Structure formats: C-alpha cells, structure tokens
Amino acid sequence: MSKSEIYAKRDGIAITTEMRGYAGRKCERPVYLVPCQKCGTKLRKVTYKPSKEYLCDYCKLEKKRKEEAIEQEIWDLIKTPKEQTFDKAVAKLYKQVKKFDSYKEAIEIAKKRTERYDSIPEVLVAIELIKLGYSIIPQQKVGRYRVDFAIPAEKLIIEVDGGLYHPNGPKAGRDGDIQLSLGLDWKILHIPAEWISNHIKMLKKVIIAGTSDNREK
Ligand SMILES: [Zn+2]
Structure with missing residues (x-):
C-alpha cells in the first residue's frame, strides 16, 4: 500500500482508478478524489498528501485575489497623505x-x-x-x-x-x-x-x- 493510499483511507478520501498507457502497455493506477478545501469540488489527483493544500482552480483564483487585496491595503497604509489625496481625487474623477x-x-x-x-x-x-x-x-x-x-x-x-x-x-x-x-x-x-x-x-x-x-x- 502506498503512502497516498494509507493517508487517503485514514482521511476518508475516495479512491478510484484510471487506465493509463505506459511503455506500450495499459495499466491501472489509483486516482484520489480530493475535495477542494474551500468549496468541496472533487479534484482528481494521482497522489494524496495530507499536508498539501488542495484548492480547485476557482478557489485558487479567489485566494490570489484576496491576497492581492490585502497587499493593496498594506500599500494604502504606507502611502503618504498626498498620495492618498491623489488616489481619492482619481476615484472622484472616475465617478x-x-x-x-x-x-x-x-x-x-x-x-x-x-x-x-x-x-x-x-x-x-x-x-x-x-x-x-x-x-x-x-x-x-x-x-x-x-x-x-x-x-x-x-x-x-x-x-x-x-x-x-x-x-x-x-x-x-x-x-x-x-x-x-x-x-x-x-x-x-x-x-x-x-x-x-x-x-x-x-x-x-x-x-x-x-x-x-x-x-x-
Ligand atoms: Zn474550490
């Protein structure tokens, strides 16, 4: 039994198999249906590590956006008052x-x-x-x-x-x-x-x- 399989069984991760061509032969390999940690969408993975973060593409993008927003907030904090005034004026102009x-x-x-x-x-x-x-x-x-x-x-x-x-x-x-x-x-x-x-x-x-x-x- 592989480490992935041991952990998957312990953590209740569903395992299925898929056929894969390998060196001219077909062989079966396990596929772990790991749920996205945010939304639960099942991801097909050939290995499973409990320490790894599993996110679907959508949730990965969301996470990146949130991180960028936090980064922007930090930038805003270290802006000079005049830079903040400038940004507010641009926002006003936009409206x-x-x-x-x-x-x-x-x-x-x-x-x-x-x-x-x-x-x-x-x-x-x-x-x-x-x-x-x-x-x-x-x-x-x-x-x-x-x-x-x-x-x-x-x-x-x-x-x-x-x-x-x-x-x-x-x-x-x-x-x-x-x-x-x-x-x-x-x-x-x-x-x-x-x-x-x-x-x-x-x-x-x-x-x-x-x-x-x-x-x-
Ligand atoms: Zn997700």
Missing part, C-alpha cells in the same frame, strides 16, 4: 467623467508631482488642465507666495480657493502682490474648491470665460 480611459495619460503626468497638490480639488484641476493640453506648473513660487497653478503660455494663474491651503479671507493684497510680480498682462483666476471638485468638466468654460473678459478690457 464624474464618462470616458475615464481618456484621462489615463493626464493622470500619469499629474501623478509625477503628487507631493505638490494640497487637496483633492487641486488634484482634479491639475488632471483636467493637463487633459485640456495646458502646460502647468503646480505650486509655482511668485514673489513670497506660492500659487496653485501657473500656466506660462497663457499668462494665467489658477488658484483653487477654500481648501486648507488658502483659507477664505482677504485676497486682494495677495493678488495685488502676485499681479505686480508677474506683470499686468497676467490673469489670476480663483476657482472655489467645493464647486470645482463636483464640476471638473466645467473648468475649460471657466478658464475661457475668465480669460476672455479680462483681455477685452
């Missing part, structure tokens, strides 16, 4: 836009500067600006201030207001200083964080409206 695939490239580009965005709305604005084809500089230093986004080709500053970084308050002094540093041909556009984070697709219209009425003056 808002119809063709999420068309954003993948913009997301990849925006992600390279994850540490420069202070809030979810800022991340959304960065991604949308890149998607719209603007070359942006996030957290550009202007004099003694840092502005959220500078778009030099458009001579445009975009500030996302209402986040932690720019608490609402008197902006006139700050804007005046920034305007003086950059020159009067630059435009400073303020976008409310709460609003933009739910209407990111409106950004283009906001920019067009905000820049054209200034230049007509």
Whole structure:
C-alpha cells in the first residue's frame, strides 16, 4: 500500500482508478478524489498528501485575489497623505467623467508631482488642465507666495480657493502682490474648491470665460 493510499483511507478520501498507457502497455493506477478545501469540488489527483493544500482552480483564483487585496491595503497604509489625496481625487474623477480611459495619460503626468497638490480639488484641476493640453506648473513660487497653478503660455494663474491651503479671507493684497510680480498682462483666476471638485468638466468654460473678459478690457 502506498503512502497516498494509507493517508487517503485514514482521511476518508475516495479512491478510484484510471487506465493509463505506459511503455506500450495499459495499466491501472489509483486516482484520489480530493475535495477542494474551500468549496468541496472533487479534484482528481494521482497522489494524496495530507499536508498539501488542495484548492480547485476557482478557489485558487479567489485566494490570489484576496491576497492581492490585502497587499493593496498594506500599500494604502504606507502611502503618504498626498498620495492618498491623489488616489481619492482619481476615484472622484472616475465617478464624474464618462470616458475615464481618456484621462489615463493626464493622470500619469499629474501623478509625477503628487507631493505638490494640497487637496483633492487641486488634484482634479491639475488632471483636467493637463487633459485640456495646458502646460502647468503646480505650486509655482511668485514673489513670497506660492500659487496653485501657473500656466506660462497663457499668462494665467489658477488658484483653487477654500481648501486648507488658502483659507477664505482677504485676497486682494495677495493678488495685488502676485499681479505686480508677474506683470499686468497676467490673469489670476480663483476657482472655489467645493464647486470645482463636483464640476471638473466645467473648468475649460471657466478658464475661457475668465480669460476672455479680462483681455477685452
Ligand atoms: Zn474550490
């Protein structure tokens, strides 16, 4: 009696046989009907070891998925707060836009500067600006201030207001200083964080409206 057979009998594993061609002869060999440890589906095995884990293909895949999910959770735990903010913004974008695939490239580009965005709305604005084809500089230093986004080709500053970084308050002094540093041909556009984070697709219209009425003056 083989070891497999001894253990199979001890553990109540059903044994059947199958015919198998071997060196020109047919011979019979035992087949162990080992139940999947998760779902009980019978697996046909030519050996049986009690120490081995038996899982059907489906349960193996499920197990792998679970392990990957746990791994992802661990990755999330060791992410920096800014990386987490970036991920949350991407999740928010996913819910808002119809063709999420068309954003993948913009997301990849925006992600390279994850540490420069202070809030979810800022991340959304960065991604949308890149998607719209603007070359942006996030957290550009202007004099003694840092502005959220500078778009030099458009001579445009975009500030996302209402986040932690720019608490609402008197902006006139700050804007005046920034305007003086950059020159009067630059435009400073303020976008409310709460609003933009739910209407990111409106950004283009906001920019067009905000820049054209200034230049007509
Ligand atoms: Zn199974």
